[in-house]
Amino acid sequence: xxxxxxxxxxxxxxxxxxxxxxxxxxxxxxxxxxxxxxxxxxxxxxxxxxxxxxxxxxxxxxxxxxxxxxxxxxxxxxxxxxxxxxxxxxxxxxxxxxxxxxxxxxxxxxxxxxxxxxxxxxxxxxxxxxxxxxxxxxxxxxxxxxxxxxxxxxxxxxxxxxxxxxxxxxxxxxxxxxxxxxxxxxxxxxxxxxxxxxx
Amino acid sequence: xxxxxxxxxxxxxxxxxxxxxxxxxxxxxxxxxxxxxxxxxxxxxxxxxxxxxxxxxxxxxxxxxxxxxxxxxxxxxxxxxxxxxxxxxxxxxxxxxxxxxxxxxxxxxxxxxxxxxxxxxxxxxxxxxxxxxxxxxxxxxxxxxxxxxxxxxxxxxxxxxxxxxxxxxxxxxxxxxxxxxxxxxxxxxxxxxxxxxxxxxxxxxxxxxxxxxxxxxxxxxxxxxxxxxxxxxxxxxxxxxxxxxx
Numbered sequence: 067x068x069x070x071x072x073x074x075x076x077x078x079x080x081x082x083x084x085x086x087x088x089x090x091x092x093x094x095x096x097x098x099x100x101x102x103x104x105x106x107x108x109x110x111x112x113x114x115x116x117x118x119x120x121x122x123x124x125x126x127x128x129x130x131x132x133x134x135x136x137x138x139x140x141x142x143x144x145x146x147x148x149x150x151x152x153x154x155x156x157x158x159x160x161x162x163x164x165x166x167x168x169x170x171x172x173x174x175x176x177x178x179x180x181x182x183x184x185x186x187x188x189x190x191x192x193x194x195x196x197x198x199x200x201x202x203x204x205x206x207x208x209x210x211x212x213x214x215x216x217x218x219x220x221x222x223x224x225x226x227x228x229x230x231x232x233x234x235x236x237x238x239x240x241x242x243x244x245x246x247x248x249x250x251x252x253x254x255x256x257x258x259x260x261x262x263x264x265x
Numbered sequence: 266x267x268x269x270x271x272x273x274x275x276x277x278x279x280x281x282x283x284x285x286x287x288x289x290x291x292x293x294x295x296x297x298x299x300x301x302x303x304x305x306x307x308x309x310x311x312x313x314x315x316x317x318x319x320x321x322x323x324x325x326x327x328x329x330x331x332x333x334x335x336x337x338x339x340x341x342x343x344x345x346x347x348x349x350x351x352x353x354x355x356x357x358x359x360x361x362x363x364x365x366x367x368x369x370x371x372x373x374x375x376x377x378x379x380x381x382x383x384x385x386x387x388x389x390x391x392x393x394x395x396x397x398x399x400x401x402x403x404x405x406x407x408x409x410x411x412x413x414x415x416x417x418x419x420x421x422x423x424x425x426x427x428x429x430x431x432x433x434x435x436x437x438x439x440x441x442x443x444x445x446x447x448x449x450x451x452x453x454x455x456x457x458x459x460x461x462x463x464x465x466x467x468x469x470x471x472x473x474x475x476x477x478x479x480x481x482x483x484x485x486x487x488x489x490x491x492x493x494x495x496x497x498x499x500x501x502x503x504x505x506x507x508x509x510x511x
Contacts, residue, residue, distance in 0.1 A: 088436065090436035090440055091440060093441060094440035094441075097440075101444075101448060101473075104469075104473070108469065192457075193457050193458065194457060194459070197461055200461045200463055204451060204454050208450055208451060
């Protein structure tokens with residue numbers, strides 16, 4: 067049985083406003099957002115110069131797979147939030163279950179991306195096809211790198227949580243991991259409409 | 266060696282960091298005509314003309330760069346020493362990793378300059394030779410960044426685990442380090458792209474990651490120098506022993 071070190075944090079407790087996780091982690095989050103913000107500005111800039119090429123190439127993307135991946139990431143973010151909430155309430159057994167779900171969804175995202183990339187390569191489309199596909203592959207690969215990194219982080223936390231290490235008295239690790247995972251999700255929420263939907 | 270001498274060498278080595286940044290900017294970027302750098306979509310003939318137009322400067326820039334890039338070495342050694350103090354009596358693997366990461370970074374940067382120096386060596390060579398050497402140099406430095414990323418991640422992990430009263434690096438510097446390491450990833454795309462923002466002359470594969478690299482390097486230098494200064498003050502409080510001796 068995991069030892070309860072601290073009383074559960076009541077959901078209604080009026081806490082001091084604070085940043086979840088390691089406060090300095092937010093420096094990394096902000097820097098990542100600025101980086102991707104720069105990618106997005108570059109994308110929109112190049113798009114304005116070659117609107118027709120972008121519009122034509124965008125149509126070849128599989129929107130259904132894009133929507134499925136969006137749902138995967140949104141659901142995984144919900145699972146991570148549930149894990150944090152369970153840890154805060156000292157429901158230590160539930161924490162690894164929610165995290166496992168989030169990890170599974172992260173892996174599913176990678177599998178879908180694999181099929182998406184293979185279909186593009188099979189159709190003779192590659193990074194060098196045109197400026198749109200420059201961006202499509204570059205941005206989604208960099209994002210995929212973040213998904214892989216985030217999944218590794220969640221797996222480490224999951225393995226700690228199985229030993230009962232995630233509870234109200236030890237929230238820093240799980241909150242930091244959750245914050246990073248939300249960043250990965252948020253970036254996709256921007257990427258998906260920019261690459262798949264913007265006309 | 267007594268402590269005072271050791272600290273003095275540490276301080277000199279840490280100052281090699283800022284010295285590297287300044288000389289890198291002057292010789293590699295400036296004299297080497299790498300700001301802006303040649304685009305991979307230039308034709309071989311245009312590229313050769315670019316070299317012939319400023320042959321002397323390019324030769325000087327890259328030959329000196331190959332010397333001054335070695336200022337990165339003493340700096341890496343100081344950081345490894347400071348990190349191993351944090352790792353304590355445990356096996357100092359992260360300090361070792363940082364040390365070899367820094368050493369290999371020197372070789373990666375050095376070889377890029379060497380390929381371009383070779384290109385500038387025989388101005389009568391064919392344009393294709395110029396192109397080949399230029400490609401080799403850029404892909405050498407842009408695709409082999411992972412040595413530097415590992416160096417940075419090792420430094421950041423040790424920094425985050427630092428339990429000292431006054432830590433070597435503030436936590437935000439550790440996260441800055443990780444982020445700067447991540448910013449190199451787009452540079453892998455230089456292996457396939459010939460134009461656009463991800464080509465080796467593009468904003469996202471050249472200007473941005475190189476800026477991040479120098480930004481991390483300069484920030485870390487500031488805190489390493491501060492740490493040595495603190496230890497110097499402890500070893501010899503200002504105006505104490507010298508006055509006592511007099």
